[in-house]
Amino acid sequence: MKLARNQLTLNGKTVSFTDGETILTLANRMGVHIPTLCHDPRLDPVGACRMCLVEVTGFNRLVPACTQKATPGMEVITENARITRHRQTLLALYMTDHPQDRNAVEKGAPNQLLDLAEQYQAPLNWGRMLPIRSARDDDRNPYILFNADLCISCARCVRYCAEVERVSAITLANRGASTTVATADNASLLDTSCEMCGGCIDVCPTGAMTEKMPLTRNHKPERELRKVRTTCNYCGVGCQIDLNVDDIANDGRGMVVKITSPPPGTTVNDGNLCVKGRFAYDFIHHPDRLTQPLVCNENGELQPTTWDDALEKAVNGLQAVAKRYGADALGFVSSSRCTVEENYLMQKLARAVFHTNNVHQCAAT
Amino acid sequence: MAGLVNTFGAGAMTNSIGEIRDADFLLVIGSNTSEAHPIIAMEMKRAVRRGATLVVADPRAIWMTSIAEKHLQLKPGTDVWLLNAMAHVIIEEDLIDHKFIAGQTENFDAVKQTVADYTPEQAEQITGVPADVIRWTARRYASTAKAGIYYVLGITEHSHGTDNVYALSNLVLMTGHLGKPSSGLNPLRGQNNVQGANDAGASPVFYPGYQRVDDPAARAKYEKSWGVSLSPTPGLNLNQMMKTTGNKIKAFYVMGEDILLSEPNVLHLERALNNIEFLVIQEPFLNETSRFADVIFPAAIYAEKDGVFINSERRVQRVRKAVQPPGEALADWEILVQFANRCGADWNFPGPAEIYNEMVKDVPRFAGISHERIEQTQHVPGLSGIQWPCPGANHPGTKYLHADGVLRGKGLFQAVQYRPSMELPDTDYGLILSTGRTLYHYNSATQTRREQGLSTKQSEAYIEIHPRDAQKRSIAHGDRVQVKTRRGSVHVRAFYSRQVRSGCIWMPFHFKEARANILTNDVGDSITGTAEYKVCAAEVTKLETGKKDTLLFPGAYFVER
Ligand code: SF4
Ligand code: SF4
Ligand code: FES
Numbered sequence: 001m002k003l004a005r006n007q008l009t010l011n012g013k014t015v016s017f018t019d020g021e022t023i024l025t026l027a028n029r030m031g032v033h034i035p036t037l038c039h040d041p042r043l044d045p046v047g048a049c050r051m052c053l054v055e056v057t058g059f060n061r062l063v064p065a066c067t068q069k070a071t072p073g074m075e076v077i078t079e080n081a082r083i084t085r086h087r088q089t090l091l092a093l094y095m096t097d098h099p100q101d102r103n104a105v106e107k108g109a110p111n112q113l114l115d116l117a118e119q120y121q122a123p124l125n126w127g128r129m130l131p132i133r134s135a136r137d138d139d140r141n142p143y144i145l146f147n148a149d150l151c152i153s154c155a156r157c158v159r160y161c162a163e164v165e166r167v168s169a170i171t172l173a174n175r176g177a178s179t180t181v182a183t184a185d186n187a188s189l190l191d192t193s194c195e196m197c198g199g200c201i202d203v204c205p206t207g208a209m210t211e212k213m214p215l216t217r218n219h220k221p222e223r224e225l226r227k228v229r230t231t232c233n234y235c236g237v238g239c240q241i242d243l244n245v246d247d248i249a250n251d252g253r254g255m256v257v258k259i260t261s262p263p264p265g266t267t268v269n270d271g272n273l274c275v276k277g278r279f280a281y282d283f284i285h286h287p288d289r290l291t292q293p294l295v296c297n298e299n300g301e302l303q304p305t306t307w308d309d310a311l312e313k314a315v316n317g318l319q320a321v322a323k324r325y326g327a328d329a330l331g332f333v334s335s336s337r338c339t340v341e342e343n344y345l346m347q348k349l350a351r352a353v354f355h356t357n358n359v360h361q362c363a364a365t
Numbered sequence: 366m367a368g369l370v371n372t373f374g375a376g377a378m379t380n381s382i383g384e385i386r387d388a389d390f391l392l393v394i395g396s397n398t399s400e401a402h403p404i405i406a407m408e409m410k411r412a413v414r415r416g417a418t419l420v421v422a423d424p425r426a427i428w429m430t431s432i433a434e435k436h437l438q439l440k441p442g443t444d445v446w447l448l449n450a451m452a453h454v455i456i457e458e459d460l461i462d463h464k465f466i467a468g469q470t471e472n473f474d475a476v477k478q479t480v481a482d483y484t485p486e487q488a489e490q491i492t493g494v495p496a497d498v499i500r501w502t503a504r505r506y507a508s509t510a511k512a513g514i515y516y517v518l519g520i521t522e523h524s525h526g527t528d529n530v531y532a533l534s535n536l537v538l539m540t541g542h543l544g545k546p547s548s549g550l551n552p553l554r555g556q557n558n559v560q561g562a563n564d565a566g567a568s569p570v571f572y573p574g575y576q577r578v579d580d581p582a583a584r585a586k587y588e589k590s591w592g593v594s595l596s597p598t599p600g601l602n603l604n605q606m607m608k609t610t611g612n613k614i615k616a617f618y619v620m621g622e623d624i625l626l627s628e629p630n631v632l633h634l635e636r637a638l639n640n641i642e643f644l645v646i647q648e649p650f651l652n653e654t655s656r657f658a659d660v661i662f663p664a665a666i667y668a669e670k671d672g673v674f675i676n677s678e679r680r681v682q683r684v685r686k687a688v689q690p691p692g693e694a695l696a697d698w699e700i701l702v703q704f705a706n707r708c709g710a711d712w713n714f715p716g717p718a719e720i721y722n723e724m725v726k727d728v729p730r731f732a733g734i735s736h737e738r739i740e741q742t743q744h745v746p747g748l749s750g751i752q753w754p755c756p757g758a759n760h761p762g763t764k765y766l767h768a769d770g771v772l773r774g775k776g777l778f779q780a781v782q783y784r785p786s787m788e789l790p791d792t793d794y795g796l797i798l799s800t801g802r803t804l805y806h807y808n809s810a811t812q813t814r815r816e817q818g819l820s821t822k823q824s825e826a827y828i829e830i831h832p833r834d835a836q837k838r839s840i841a842h843g844d845r846v847q848v849k850t851r852r853g854s855v856h857v858r859a860f861y862s863r864q865v866r867s868g869c870i871w872m873p874f875h876f877k878e879a880r881a882n883i884l885t886n887d888v889g890d891s892i893t894g895t896a897e898y899k900v901c902a903a904e905v906t907k908l909e910t911g912k913k914d915t916l917l918f919p920g921a922y923f924v925e926r
Contacts, residue, residue, distance in 0.1 A: 163414070164407055164410070164411070165407065165410075166410045166414075166432070195399075195403070197403065228668075228685050228686075228687035229683070229685060229743065230667065230668065230683065230684050230685045230687065231557070231667075231674045231676075231682045231683065231684050232557065233557050233666070233667040233674075233684075234556075234557055235401060235402055235403075235554070235555065235556065235557060236402065236553060236554025236555055236556055236557060236558075236559055236560065236676055236677040237382065237402050237403075237404045237405055237553075237676060237677065238557065238674060238675075238676025238677065238678075238680060238682055238750075239404055240682065240749055240750075243668055243687040243688075245687045245688060250688070253688055253689035253690075253691070254687065254688035254689060255688060256668055256687060256688060262749075266749060267749045267750075268382050268383065268404075268676065268678070268680060268682075268749070268750070269404045270383075270407075272404055272407055273404070274403030274404060275403075277404075281668075283649075283650075283666070284666060284668050284669075284688070285691070286650075288650055288651070289649055289650060289663075289691045289692075289694065290648065290649060290650060290651065290661065290663035290664070290692075290694060291663055291691045291692020291693060291694055292663060292692055292693050293660070293661065293662055293663060293693070294658075294660070294661040294663075295659065295660050295661075296658065296659045296660070302655070302658070302661065307693065307695075307703075310660050310661075310662060311703055311704060311707050312707070313659070313660050314618075314645045314659075314660040314662070314704065315704065315707045315708055317616065317642075317643035317645065317659055317660065318616055318618060318643060318645065319708065320642075320643070321615045321616040321642050321643050322616075324615075325615050327596070328596075328598075328600070328601075328613075329613065329614060329615040329616065330614070330615070330616050330617075330618070331601070331606040331610075331614045331616070331617045331618075332617075332618050332620075333603065333606075333617060333618070333619040333620065333622055333624060334562055334567035334620055334621075335562065335567075335620050335621030335622045336554075336556040336557060336558045336559040336561070336562045337556065337557065337558065337621040337622070337667075338558065338562070338620060338621045338697050339558065339561070339667075339670065339671075339672025339673060339674060339684055339697075339698070339717065340558065340561040340562070340564065340565045340672060340673045340674065340675060340681075340721065340724070341565075341672045341673070341698050341717040341720040341721050341724070342620070342672065342696075342697040342698045342701065343558070343561065343562040343565035343566070343567040344565040344566065344573060344720060344721075344723075344724045345697075345698055345701040345702065345705070345712075345720060346567060346620055346701060347565065347566040347567050347568075347572075347573070348591065348705075349618075349701055349704065349705050349710075350600075351572075351578075351587075351591075351595055351596070352587075352591040352593045352595070352710070353593075353705050353708050353709075353710050354708075355593075355594070355595065355596050356596055356600060357569050357570070357578050357596050357598065357599055357600030358569060358600035358601050358606060358614070359567060359568070359569060359600060360567060360568060360569050360600070360601075360602050360603040360606065361559070361562040361563070361567040361568070361603075361622075362603060362621075362622035362624060
C-alpha cells in the first residue's frame with residue numbers, strides 16, 4: 001500500500017496527520033483511546049508516566065504516544081497482548097504504594113489510577129509498600145489540600161503551575177519513592193507565589209491535589225454529585241463551570257458543594273478557572289441570603305412581609321412618584337449580574353410600562 | 366462602550382478569546398489582566414510562551430509586566446498623549462495601511478493633522494515613557510500582522526475615557542489591524558454580563574441591539590412590538606441619575622447592584638438618597654443601599670435560575686438552574702414579570718427562553734441564537750455557546766468582527782486632543798489616587814467577602830504607596846493612614862510598593878469599611894457617563910504605627926505570622 005507524505009497506519013487503518021502532531025493527539029482525533037496519566041493537552045508532553053506506550057514498527061521498545069511525533073509511513077498499534085502486559089505491570093507497580101479502597105480515598109475527584117487498574121485488571125498482590133512521600137499537612141491555605149499518599153509524581157500539577165498559570169509555586173522534591181510535591185521551604189501556599197487558581201486540582205489524575213472545603217464539610221464524593229454546566233458569575237471572560245450539586249442536601253432544595261471546570265478543549269476557558277470561579281461559591285447558600293420580601297415601616301425599620309404586600313407597596317410607591325413628577329423622575333438601575341433576559345425585562349419595564357428611558361446598568365464598562 | 370460603536374459600528378471585542386494564543390504582538394493597556402481577567406491572562410501567557418511580544422502600558426507594575434518585553438509606565442491619565450504619539454510615529458515612518466485607509470475608513474486626514482503635534486519627545490515629557498520606547502512600540506505594533514490591543518476600565522474610567530477609545534481605534538484603523546484573526550481591538554468586560562446587559566438595551570439611549578431611542582424608525586418598531594407609545598427623549602445615564610438624585614430623580618428601582626458601594630462620590634449620593642421619595646431594591650443580600658430602601662425583593666442568584674450571559678467576546682452562553690433559591694426568594698425575571706403585571710401590563714412569559722425569543726425578534730444580530738441552539742452546541746468541542754452577530758439559524762456565529770468590511774460601513778477616524786484629568790495634584794492634595802480591583806475580590810464584594818478563603822488571602826483595605834512618597838510623610842510600611850480627597854476620607858493600611866509610580870497611590874475598591882468611592886470623583890465621561898475612577902487628587906497622613914509583628918507584602922496579599 002502506498003502512503004502519502006502525511007499518512008501512517010493506526011491499528012491497520014490509514015490516517016492523515018498534521019505537521020508536528022503526536023501519536024496521542026492523532027489517535028484522539030481519530031477516536032482511538034490511549035490511556036494516559038501524565039498527559040494534559042495544555043502542557044508540554046514529558047512522557048513521565050509510561051501509561052501511553054504503544055507499539056511502532058521499527059522500534060524495539062514501546063514508545064510513549066504522548067511525546068512521539070507522527071512520521072510518514074509509521075505503523076502504530078495501540079492495543080495488543082504485549083501492550084496490555086506492559087500496562088498491567090506498570091499499574092501493578094504504581095499500586096504497590098497506592099491505597100486500593102476506592103471508598104476510603106475517592107473523597108475528592110475520581111481516581112484515574114484506580115480506574116485504570118480496574119480496567120486492565122492489574123495484579124494487586126505484588127506486595128505493599130507504605131507511601132513515604134511527605135505532605136504539608138499544616139498548610140493553612142484555605143482551598144488546596146495535598147494528600148501525598150495518592151500522588152504518583154506525574155508532575156501535572158507542577159507543570160501546570162509553571163507552564164499555564166506561570167507562577168511556579170510548587171515543585172517536585174526528593175527522589176525515587178519519596179518524590180513529592182513541595183513548595184520552597186515547605187511554606188504554606190499562602191506564603192508563596194500561588195494565586196490559588198486550583199489548576200493543580202483540576203489536572204491531578206488521582207485526586208492527590210484536592211479541594212479542602214468539601215472534605216472538611218463532609219460532603220459526598222464527586223462521583224455521587226450531579227453536574228450542572230453554567231457560566232461563572234464574576235468577570236467578563238464567561239468561563240464555563242460545572243456546579244456539583246447534592247440534590248437531597250439543604251432540605252431537598254439542592255446544594256452546590258463544589259465547582260469544577262469542564263475538560264480542556266471544550267469551552268472558552270479551556271479547562272482553566274481562576275480562584276473566584278473555582279472556589280468562591282460560599283455565598284450561594286450563605287445564611288445572610290434574603291429569604292423574604294421586606295418593607296420599611298413607619299419607624300423606618302425593615303420588616304418581613306408577603307410578596308403580595310411588597311409588590312403592592314412597590315408598585316404604588318413608584319406610580320405615585322410618576323404621577324406627581326412625571327415618569328422621568330424615575331430611575332431604573334439594571335445589572336450586569338443579572339441575565340440578558342432580566343435586563344431586557346428591566347428596560348422594557350422602564351420604557352413600555354413607565355414611559356421613561358431612564359434605565360441604565362450599573363458599571364456600563 | 367459608545368466609543369467603539371461610533372468608530373467601528375459595534376461595541377465589543379473584535380476578536381475571540383481563543384485567538385489570543387495565536388497573536389504575535391499584544392498591547393495590553395490599562396488592564397491588570399492577571400487579576401481582573403485571569404483566564405484571558407492565561408491565554409496571553411500562552412502566546413508569550415509561544416514567542417509573542419507583549420507590551421504593557423500601565424502606571425503600575427502589574428504581574429503581566431513581569432513577562433512583558435516592555436513596560437510603558439505612563440503617568441495616570443496621559444494615555445491620549447502616548448497613543449497619539451504612537452500614531453505620530455506610524456504616520457511619520459509611513460507604516461500605515463494605505464489600502465485599508467482608502468477603502469475602509471473615513472476622516473483620516475483629521476487625525477493625521479492632530480497627531481502631527483504629538484512628537485514622541487514631547488510625549489516623553491508628559492507621559493514619562495521614553496521616546497525611543499514609544500517609537501519601538503509603534504513600529505512593532507504597525508509592522509506585526511497579528512497584532513491585538515486589549516484594554517479595560519483603566520482606559521474607559523476617565524473623564525476622557527471615550528477619547529482613549531478613539532485614540533486606540535485610530536491606531537487600529539491606520540494599520541488595518543481589523544477584521545483578521547488575532548488582530549483587532551478588544552475591550553475586556555469587567556463583569557460577567559456587562560456585554561449582555563448592554564446588548565439587551567439596559568441603556569438610556571439604546572433599545573436592545575444598539576437601536577437608538579431617538580431614531581424614529583426604531584421607536585416605531587418597538588411601539589408596534591410592545592403595543593404602547595414610547596418616549597422619544599434619551600434617558601439619563603447612571604452618572605446623571607446619581608448626580609440628580611433627590612432633585613430630578615425622585616425614585617429608584619434598583620436590581621442587583623449596590624449603588625452606594627459601586628458609584629463614585631458616595632457621600633453625596635448618600636445625602637441624596639435621604640431626599641428621594643421611594644426606593645425599591647431587588648437583591649440576594651442586604652447591602653449598603655438597603656438602608657434607604659422602602660421595599661426589598663429577595664432575589665435568586667445565578668445558580669438558581671435559567672437564562673443567558675454574554676461574555677466579552679460576544680459569546681452567548683447559558684446560565685442553568687442547579688438549586689432552588691432560599692425561602693421565598695424568586696428569580697429577578699419572575700419578580701419583574703409580577704411587578705409589571707401589577708402595573709397593568711400583560712406579560713406572559715413561561716420562562717427565560719420565551720423572554721429571549723421576544724427580544725431577538727427585533728434584533729437581527731441575535732436572531733439566529735436561541736436557548737435550544739446553545740443547548741445543541743454545548744457538547745461540540747470548542748464550540749459551547751454562539752458568538753453574535755448571528756443573523757440566522759444556519760449562521761455559525763462570528764469569531765471575529767469586521768471580516769467583510771467594517772460594520773459601520775467605514776471605520777471612523779476620530780481626532781482627539783489630550784485633556785488633562787479633571788482633578789490633578791496640587792499643594793493640598795499632592796498625590797494621584799487610582800482605584801481598581803484585585804484578584805481575590807469582586808466589585809462590591811458582597812459575594813467574595815462572604816467567602817472565608819478569599820478573606821484569609823486578603824482581608825483588609827489598603828493603599829499601595831511608593832516608599833519615597835511615604836517617607837516624605839513619615840509613613841512606615843504597615844502604618845494605618847488616612848486617605849483624603851476633596852470628597853471624603855477613609856482609613857486604611859499603607860503598603861510600600863514599587864509597583865506604583867512615585868506620586869501615585871492605588872487602592873482596591875472592594876472594602877466597605879474603607880469605600881474607595883467615597884474618595885473618587887463623579888465627573889462623568891461626556892459621552893458614556895462613566896465616572897473617573899482612575900484619577901483624582903488625594904493626600905495621605907499617618908494615623909498610627911502598624912503592628913510590629915505584622916508582615917506585609919505589598920500589592921497582591923499580606924500574611925500575618
Ligand atoms: S499531586 Fe497529582 S498532579 Fe501532582 S504530581 Fe501528584 S499525582 Fe501528579
Ligand atoms: S473563572 Fe475567573 S476568569 Fe473565568 S469568568 Fe470566572 S472570574 Fe472570570
Ligand atoms: S501520558 Fe504519555 S507518558 Fe504519561
